[in-house]
Amino acid sequence: MSSITDQEYEVAHSKAKAFYPSYERKAELQHQTHYCPGCGHGIVHKMVAHVIDELGIQDSTILVSPVGCSVFAYYYFDVGNVQAAHGRAPAVATALSRSRPGSIVISYQGDGDLSAIGSAEILHAANRGENITVIFVNNAIYSMTGGQMAPTTLLGQTSTTTPLGRSAAHEGYPMRMSELLATLSAPVYIERVGLGDNKQIAQASRAVRKAIENQVRGLGFSMVEVLSPCPTIWKMTPVDAQHWVRDVMEKTFPLGVCVDRTREAQPRPEPEEAPALGRIPQILGIAEEDSGEGAPMHSTLSGDIDLEVRVSGFGGQGVLLLGEVLAEAGADAGLEVSWLPSYGPEMRSGTSNCHVRVASSPIDSPLVTHPDVLVAMNEPSLRKFYASVRPGGWILYNGSLPPGEYAREEIHVMACDFTREGDALGDTRAANMVMLGALLEIAEGLPQASIDAALRRCVSSNKWVQLDERAIERGRQLYRELQQEVRHEI
Amino acid sequence: MRRQLMKGNEAIVKSAILSGCRAFYGYPITPASEITEAAALYMPQTGGVFLQAESEVAATNMLYGASSAGVRCMTASSGPGISLMQEGISYMAGAELPCVIADITRGGPGLGNIAAEQSDYHQAVKGGGHGNYRTIVLAPNSVQEMADLTALAFELADRYRNPVMLLADGFIGQMMEPVEFRERAVEVSLPEWAVAGTKEARGNLIASIYLEPDLLEAHNRQLEAKYLRAEREEARAEEWRTADAEVVLVGYGIVARILKAVTAEARAMGIRVGLLRPITLYPFPVEHFKRAAERARVFAVVEMSNGQMVEDVRLAVNGARPVEFLGRAGGNVPTHHEVLDLVSKLALQFCPAMQPEEVAHV
Numbered sequence: 056m057s058s059i060t061d062q063e064y065e066v067a068h069s070k071a072k073a074f075y076p077s078y079e080r081k082a083e084l085q086h087q088t089h090y091c092p093g094c095g096h097g098i099v100h101k102m103v104a105h106v107i108d109e110l111g112i113q114d115s116t117i118l119v120s121p122v123g124c125s126v127f128a129y130y131y132f133d134v135g136n137v138q139a140a141h142g143r144a145p146a147v148a149t150a151l152s153r154s155r156p157g158s159i160v161i162s163y164q165g166d167g168d169l170s171a172i173g174s175a176e177i178l179h180a181a182n183r184g185e186n187i188t189v190i191f192v193n194n195a196i197y198s199m200t201g202g203q204m205a206p207t208t209l210l211g212q213t214s215t216t217t218p219l220g221r222s223a224a225h226e227g228y229p230m231r232m233s234e235l236l237a238t239l240s241a242p243v244y245i246e247r248v249g250l251g252d253n254k255q256i257a258q259a260s261r262a263v264r265k266a267i268e269n270q271v272r273g274l275g276f277s278m279v280e281v282l283s284p285c286p287t288i289w290k291m292t293p294v295d296a297q298h299w300v301r302d303v304m305e306k307t308f309p310l311g312v313c314v315d316r317t318r319e320a321q322p323r324p325e326p327e328e329a330p331a332l333g334r335i336p337q338i339l340g341i342a343e344e345d346s347g348e349g350a351p352m353h354s355t356l357s358g359d360i361d362l363e364v365r366v367s368g369f370g371g372q373g374v375l376l377l378g379e380v381l382a383e384a385g386a387d388a389g390l391e392v393s394w395l396p397s398y399g400p401e402m403r404s405g406t407s408n409c410h411v412r413v414a415s416s417p418i419d420s421p422l423v424t425h426p427d428v429l430v431a432m433n434e435p436s437l438r439k440f441y442a443s444v445r446p447g448g449w450i451l452y453n454g455s456l457p458p459g460e461y462a463r464e465e466i467h468v469m470a471c472d473f474t475r476e477g478d479a480l481g482d483t484r485a486a487n488m489v490m491l492g493a494l495l496e497i498a499e500g501l502p503q504a505s506i507d508a509a510l511r512r513c514v515s516s517n518k519w520v521q522l523d524e525r526a527i528e529r530g531r532q533l534y535r536e537l538q539q540e541v542r543h544e545i
Numbered sequence: 546m547r548r549q550l551m552k553g554n555e556a557i558v559k560s561a562i563l564s565g566c567r568a569f570y571g572y573p574i575t576p577a578s579e580i581t582e583a584a585a586l587y588m589p590q591t592g593g594v595f596l597q598a599e600s601e602v603a604a605t606n607m608l609y610g611a612s613s614a615g616v617r618c619m620t621a622s623s624g625p626g627i628s629l630m631q632e633g634i635s636y637m638a639g640a641e642l643p644c645v646i647a648d649i650t651r652g653g654p655g656l657g658n659i660a661a662e663q664s665d666y667h668q669a670v671k672g673g674g675h676g677n678y679r680t681i682v683l684a685p686n687s688v689q690e691m692a693d694l695t696a697l698a699f700e701l702a703d704r705y706r707n708p709v710m711l712l713a714d715g716f717i718g719q720m721m722e723p724v725e726f727r728e729r730a731v732e733v734s735l736p737e738w739a740v741a742g743t744k745e746a747r748g749n750l751i752a753s754i755y756l757e758p759d760l761l762e763a764h765n766r767q768l769e770a771k772y773l774r775a776e777r778e779e780a781r782a783e784e785w786r787t788a789d790a791e792v793v794l795v796g797y798g799i800v801a802r803i804l805k806a807v808t809a810e811a812r813a814m815g816i817r818v819g820l821l822r823p824i825t826l827y828p829f830p831v832e833h834f835k836r837a838a839e840r841a842r843v844f845a846v847v848e849m850s851n852g853q854m855v856e857d858v859r860l861a862v863n864g865a866r867p868v869e870f871l872g873r874a875g876g877n878v879p880t881h882h883e884v885l886d887l888v889s890k891l892a893l894q895f896c897p898a899m900q901p902e903e904v905a906h907v
């Protein structure tokens with residue numbers, strides 16, 4: 056690809072093919088743009104359009120236009136056009152580029168758009184190294200809305216919102232976005248250019264070309280900041296405005312390359328090829344064959360089940376897992392089930408509980424307010440929930456002493472140091488499954504095969520499956536021993 | 546397909562991918578984060594794009610971009626995040642871009658808390674963003690419906706070229722129930738309006754700006770016509786034992802599940818209660834309410850809010866019957882007892898034929 060020299064570049068004369076022959080989206084005066092005479096936007100538009108022509112990318116180009124004077128860029132560019140919300144063009148461009156990696160996405164933005172309201176979007180698009188090109192037209196003011204201060208407004212410069220001139224003490228300093236973004240590791244190329252004279256304009260067009268070429272090569276994020284005259288808001292003649300860019304603006308915003316990694320940059324990896332549609336259910340783990348071990352379901356149940364359980368304890372005691380294995384076993388047995396965890400700050404404060412229902416008929420509410428069985432893995436849980444247990448129901452309490460202060464005539468209690476039982480099996484954390492074993496004896500009806508299948512689904516390591524199987528068995532045994540001994544009824 | 550035990554939030558993502566969703570942009574927030582996490586896992590494996598955005602503002606604007614490119618796309622969030630998404634939602638409605646937003650609600654206002662509340666009904670249903678637009682809102686009340694209504698959401702979003710919101714409370718998102726998915730992943734074709742970076746699509750423009758008042762008015766009229774069509778064709782509700790109901794309980798999401806349990810219990814006591822559960826919150830199932838009002842003596846709306854949907858119920862019933870309200874907030878759930886008490890009270894007050902002694906022992 057040849058580079059453009061000063062002589063070759065003729066801003067004013069040839070009309071690029073990337074522009075529409077006549078601007079039909081524009082209501083009137085369809086042969087000219089809506090920009091003021093001497094406006095930098097018009098010049099930058101031509102540069103971009105010429106580069107699109109030169110690189111032969113008109114069909115694949117998508118231009119994202121901003122909110123600002125250039126909101127109507129889509130009147131002119133004969134490419135795919137998307138008009139974005141104020142400041143969000145880099146976010147919009149990100150998604151266009153990610154979903155259509157073969158396209159050339161240009162985010163065209165003003166300085167208010169990019170450096171104020173859209174500061175987060177540009178920063179993060181740059182930091183991700185999105186394969187997009189940003190054309191950043193800096194005219195040091197909000198033009199479209201009539202001349203309010205922008206983050207780029209110069210110190211001392213008056214605007215309608217800094218009538219006495221911008222002061223560092225009150226509004227801070229002019230923001231140098233190119234230098235800021237150049238501190239990031241991802242951007243491939245960032246250069247600040249100006250429209251202050253023909254030499255600057257020629258350099259600007261080279262920079263625009265390089266920035267778009269980088270994208271064609273798939274190298275990632277490039278941005279060209281263009282110091283650009285706004286004669287109308289600056290209240291200057293076009294010539295004076297151009298001189299002001301060169302003589303005044305440039306002092307605050309020095310021209311030049313801020314970062315250039317074009318040479319060492321590698322094309323970003325191509326996105327992986329999409330799998331055939333037929334494979335999607337497998338990938339999601341929901342295909343028929345993903346039933347895993349234990350399928351088909353075990354419906355060896357005799358009689359109806361309607362079990363409501365509340366499990367509660369400290370985080371880390373395996374409260375949710377206990378409930379999950381119970382629910383999985385129910386589902387495996389072809390029953391209706393629901394499992395509802397407590398979530399959020401409770402998790403952080405160290406307690407955890409869940410509601411489990413297992414039933415032969417459809418479950419109306421998954422909330423268990425009056426459990427048939429309360430599994431209280433610690434004392435605070437017992438305190439919190441003991442009164443809610445349904446008359447005739449059970450409390451499984453992880454503690455050796457039946458807690459007398461929570462005595463209720465009409466409920467059964469199995470109090471046992473389940474933690475110690477876990478320890479004896481080889482790991483404290485198996486206590487939850489010992490309690491599940493006792494619970495399964497109380498609830499009856501769930502086939503062992505379903506419990507085995509549930510364990511294999513919920514517990515990933517083989518070692519733990521085996522340990523948990525022994526723990527469940529131990530829990531069953533403890534319950535049966537208890538039945539043979541005295542029945543504590545408190 | 547096998548029924549699998551799964552969290553509501555996970556079911557959303559699996560159903561979305563089966564429905565052709567291939568882009569997800571999100572920002573973490575409890576209780577919606579599992580959706581974002583599952584998308585992070587599955588999107589790249591299924592040829593889709595996943596990206597954690599820098600904010601919800603960016604996330605919805607990324608949806609705007611993905612949808613412009615003609616890709617089925619979605620995000621998920623909750624209260625504070627949905628507030629930030631309003632910009633993008635309004636722009637997508639204005640530019641007629643389809644997308645799906647899962648709103649797994651929590652408590653508000655402000656930072657509120659992360660417990661389940663239904664206080665974002667107004668925000669979701671009345672449109673929290675600027676301009677004459679509506680968002681189609683679907684309210685699942687089970688994990689199965691999380692899957693089914695996600696699939697429907699993508700269809701409606703495309704059919705109406707409009708954002709569709711799934712409004713579910715934290716309970717429905719966090720709980721596990723067995724769920725069964727559609728058999729096959731759907732094939733989605735590229736919409737002809739999409740800006741896809743191709744020769745054929747070169748003339749396409751996505752924008753929501755109409756400077757001329759007449760043009761913007763015409764655009765608004767066209768949007769309105771679409772919403773009216775949705776009101777005629779898409780309203781959905783579940784009616785349970787309403788045929789002879791004198792007291793009609795009304796609720797959506799997790800509340801409807803509680804109301805069902807109460808209905809069964811109150812029926813056992815001889816009170817003729819039924820449940821009317823709106824499934825589409827916009828369009829609101831007005832006709833269902835009109836029909837129920839012919840027979841019912843009183844409606845009782847139960848919400849986990851200070852009363853938001855109740856306004857739509859009153860509009861639908863239009864004074865034909867009294868509409869009572871019971872609300873809890875802050876993450877508290879209306880209890881079985883509270884609702885049953887209300888039902889008994891209303892039965893006594895409005896149903897003279899009721900046997901007083903049947904109610905007396907409640």
Ligand SMILES: Cc1ncc(C[n+]2csc(CCOP(=O)(O)OP(=O)(O)O)c2C)c(N)n1
Binds near residue numbers: 205
């Ligand atoms: C959210 C939002 N806030 C404010 C505006 C109003 N607004 C339109 S353009 C603009 C400033 C544009 O300035 P700049 O990006 O510098 O572009 P210029 O007009 O100078 O080319 C503002 C504040 C808007 N459209 N949207």
Ligand code: SF4
Binds near residue numbers: 090096194
């Ligand atoms: S107001 Fe300024 S930026 Fe806007 S078109 Fe006129 S000269 Fe250009």
